[in-house]
Amino acid sequence: MRAIWTGSVSFGLVNVPVKLYGATESHDLEFHQVHADDGGRIKYQRTCEVCGKTVPYQDIDRAYDDGERTVILEQEDFDELPAAMKDEIEVVQFVPSGQVDPVMLEKPYFLEPTGKSPKSYLLLRETLEQTDLTAVVRFSLRQKTRLGVLRVRDKVLVLQGLLWADEVRDVDFPAVKSRAKVTAQELKMAAALVEQYADDFDPSQFTDDYQEELRKLVDAKLEHGDAVDTAETFGDAAVAEKGDEGEGAEVIDLMEVLKRSLARKRGTKDGDSAGEAAEDAAETSTGEDAGGSASKSRAKSSSTSRTKSASASSKTDATSGSTKSAKSTAKSSAKSSSAKSSTSKSSASKASTAKSSTAKRGTSRSTESKRRA
Incomplete structure (x- = not known):
């Protein structure tokens, strides 16, 4: 050094x-610029806009322009x-x-x-x-x-x-003033994901992939010229992976993405077990405030399932009712006739009860008149 x-x-x-x-x-x-047609290097010359001459570096001074005046400062x-x-x-x-x-x-x-x-x-x-x-x-x-x-x-x-x-600039852009809320369940899931990535920092285990690929490309061109097979140089898998970049970048359900990320890091093929375990742990440690949103979502889900069940049940009842209508009609007629006879008996009984009640009221009124006299 x-x-x-x-x-x-x-x-x-x-x-x-x-x-x-x-x-x-x-x-x-490090690269230098060349003419695309013949490979000749591109050179830059410092020319004076007043006299048009090429100016050597040692004859160049610096100047400051405040918009109206210009002042020239020399190295001294x-x-x-x-x-x-x-x-x-x-x-x-x-x-x-x-x-x-x-x-x-x-x-x-x-x-x-x-x-x-x-x-x-x-x-x-x-x-x-x-x-x-x-x-x-x-x-x-x-x-x-x-x-x-x-x-x-x-x-x-x-x-x-x-x-x-x-x-150092002040931070002032919409993300800082966002009204988005992060739930305790999402924080718990994110903390579990962070824990899976936690390790002691060793900078030597990280490499500059871009520069390594660039060096491989330069070496391949030095060996084969312009006829470079990309798949042969970088491998089919690397080329396919590069073509898939950007897919799945949109986050629709943050909790679902966290669960899938946690499952992938834990090395599980099916993300349900790891995701459900982490989600259950998150729900257990979540307070009433955090649990409110989860309860509402469950209530909506339960209500939806009950509605679907009731709809299916009504359809089933209607179908079975149409097949049993003939049998129930006969029974209904019999019950109706017996109900009519019992109704008439009940009416007669009510009439006699009414007469008895009327007679009692009359007797009580005459007794009260005698007492007053």
């Missing part, structure tokens, strides 16, 4: 001489800025590591100790490890004042740039 910056880290009166190295590198394949102007001349990484705060928002993190750099004795380097490293704190620093790199943090990784101090606060 080649050092890109040399300076020191300072906290208080302690000074730590260091060299700065880029901690990451790109593994992407940038070099004379006070912040650009600093060769020091200044520690300004020690903060809890959890307070550093990952969205602000930029490119990391390794810091190598320099000088005759690395004692001050070891002191800063051990201090950060024992206190479990992160050092917030200011530094200048490539003529830019930057904010950063110092961490420890594999016994090496790592400097990582931070975005300034005004460089």
Whole structure:
């Protein structure tokens, strides 16, 4: 590795001489542009729009246009800025590591100790490890004042740039203000699915599939030219899988998708057993609020099934009633005649009862008249 910056880290009166190295590198394949007809490389020339001449890089300066005026800045102007001349990484705060928002993190750099004795380097490293704190620093790199943090990784101090606060955008789009509600049952099912994926993080087990396929394609073209068989290069299964991308992307029933995902991760062929087990566990742990929606859905389902059952029953009764109508008619006639005779007897009995009641009322009235007299 080649050092890109040399300076020191300072906290208080302690000074730590260091060299700065880029901690990451790109593994992407690099391409250049060519003419499609003959393969000739495409070149870009810097030309002046005033004189039309090609301008070499060393004769190019930078300018700022505010809409009305233009000011030209030469390289000497940038070099004379006070912040650009600093060769020091200044520690300004020690903060809890959890307070550093990952969205602000930029490119990391390794810091190598320099000088005759690395004692001050070891002191800063051990201090950060024992206190479990992160050092917030200011530094200048490539003529830019930057904010950063110092961490420890594999016994090496790592400097990582931070975005300034005004460089991070505020989140303001419809998904944040959505009125969609997530039920406790869905959360329980999602937690079960997350548990199936839970593991210790090992970045070495992940690879860049796109770059690997791109490298395979380049190698195949180098060997066979333009006559490359895609199925032979990547395999029939890979080509078929690529053709099926995007299918089933629409989520219709979130609970059903969660159950299928959980069943697939658990390695079951039939998702019903795993899905039902997780769903039962979710229903058991769900409170009354979460259970209300499930109860309503069950009530609707039960009502629907009763309605269908009643409809089927009425159809069956109608069919059986038509076949038994002849027998029931005869019985009904007999019952009707006996009912008429009993009705007439009942009428006569009611008439005699009425007469008796009338006579009693008359007797009671005459008795009351005598008492008054």
